[in-house]
Amino acid sequence: MKLLEEKILQEGVVYPGKVLKVGSFLNHQIDVPFMSKLAEEFYRLFEEDPVTKVLTVETSGIAVGYPVAERFGVPLLFAKKNRSANLANDCYSANVVSYTHGRSYDVVLERQFLTGEDTVLLVDDFLANGCALEGLIDLCGQAGARVVGAGIVIEKVFQEGGRKIRERGIRVESLARIVDMDPEGGITFAS
Amino acid sequence: MKLLEEKILQEGVVYPGKVLKVGSFLNHQIDVPFMSKLAEEFYRLFEEDPVTKVLTVETSGIAVGYPVAERFGVPLLFAKKNRSANLANDCYSANVVSYTHGRSYDVVLERQFLTGEDTVLLVDDFLANGCALEGLIDLCGQAGARVVGAGIVIEKVFQEGGRKIRERGIRVESLARIVDMDPEGGITFAS
Numbered sequence: 001m002k003l004l005e006e007k008i009l010q011e012g013v014v015y016p017g018k019v020l021k022v023g024s025f026l027n028h029q030i031d032v033p034f035m036s037k038l039a040e041e042f043y044r045l046f047e048e049d050p051v052t053k054v055l056t057v058e059t060s061g062i063a064v065g066y067p068v069a070e071r072f073g074v075p076l077l078f079a080k081k082n083r084s085a086n087l088a089n090d091c092y093s094a095n096v097v098s099y100t101h102g103r104s105y106d107v108v109l110e111r112q113f114l115t116g117e118d119t120v121l122l123v124d125d126f127l128a129n130g131c132a133l134e135g136l137i138d139l140c141g142q143a144g145a146r147v148v149g150a151g152i153v154i155e156k157v158f159q160e161g162g163r164k165i166r167e168r169g170i171r172v173e174s175l176a177r178i179v180d181m182d183p184e185g186g187i188t189f190a191s
Numbered sequence: 192m193k194l195l196e197e198k199i200l201q202e203g204v205v206y207p208g209k210v211l212k213v214g215s216f217l218n219h220q221i222d223v224p225f226m227s228k229l230a231e232e233f234y235r236l237f238e239e240d241p242v243t244k245v246l247t248v249e250t251s252g253i254a255v256g257y258p259v260a261e262r263f264g265v266p267l268l269f270a271k272k273n274r275s276a277n278l279a280n281d282c283y284s285a286n287v288v289s290y291t292h293g294r295s296y297d298v299v300l301e302r303q304f305l306t307g308e309d310t311v312l313l314v315d316d317f318l319a320n321g322c323a324l325e326g327l328i329d330l331c332g333q334a335g336a337r338v339v340g341a342g343i344v345i346e347k348v349f350q351e352g353g354r355k356i357r358e359r360g361i362r363v364e365s366l367a368r369i370v371d372m373d374p375e376g377g378i379t380f381a382s
């Protein structure tokens with residue numbers, strides 16, 4: 001999505017270790033009209049699917065998912081990150097290992113909000129090693145819900161998450177696909 | 192707001208210790224069309240004010256703030272909760288003591304996103320002891336930004352937060368004001 005690539009080039013800041021900060025519009029300050037445009041694109045990509053719920057994970061996914069759920073006319077669900085092992089029986093739960101932060105946590109979702117009747121579109125701000133997204137797919141599997149695919153704002157193609165998840169037969173649509181970046185050389189998008 | 196009180200009575204579940212769960216529409220599953228109606232009411236209450244930013248705190252505040260920021264046509268900012276003491280110099284930071292969870296944390300906000308030029312509407316899902324809201328007010332003070340008030344979805348009037356903050360001369364508008372609740376007796380709203 002050209003508009004998003006331009007926004008990333010204008011406002012994104014690349015740090016050593018291939019870290020991209022996009023806090024000016026995506027995950028600290030939210031550029032609401034811009035997010036609506038991203039949602040419109042996700043809707044165009046998945047509008048053939050009979051989506052009943054949009055599912056994301058706290059925190060940054062919420063502002064991505066809100067306008068998508070609004071566009072589809074369905075509820076937004078967000079899984080919660082839980083660092084304690086003390087989980088209620090009324091929750092689905094999946095363990096996520098975050099390589100970036102060097103720790104693991106559970107993503108949890110109350111059973112009453114997702115069932116075998118649901119058709120789910122997953123959304124998130126970033127896709128890198130794919131562990132968070134795999135956690136969401138796991139939660140849907142526990143619910144017996146059908147996953148139509150994942151809508152991602154920024155995919156780091158140089159990490160393995162996108163490949164792994166597509167190899168499982170799950171459709172992944174990323175609006176910007178970064179093949180390389182560094183503080184000096186800038187950002188290179190997949191063509 | 193009658194519509195909100197009815198929704199709380201229909202879908203809210205009261206647990207011992209005056210805990211209200213409203214995960215079906217406010218802070219786990221998000222009822223997006225309903226949130227738009229709350230945003231419309233916040234807009235009606237604060238539309239005279241020259242709001243330049245809507246500020247909330249992760250996580251649950253994001254879905255409350257998104258449609259409010261959209262309605263005002265301004266960016267949504269969310270402060271991040273930080274449990275580590277290791278803060279960057281480019282952030283405002285305020286310590287928040289959570290009596291509910293028996294711990295303290297910092298709320299942080301990058302300086303570049305809030306300045307003395309800004310006029311801020313604060314929003315959050317709950318107001319109870321008021322500590323999170325006081326943290327946000329503190330961040331605005333550090334930025335030299337003007338606070339026009341706070342828009343709260345549900346205020347627990349039997350806790351002291353609302354009184355404390357109003358006594359500081361800050362306008363607080365809560366769409367539902369709960370004076371008492373318990374699992375047997377149900378929920379009583381302020382008239």
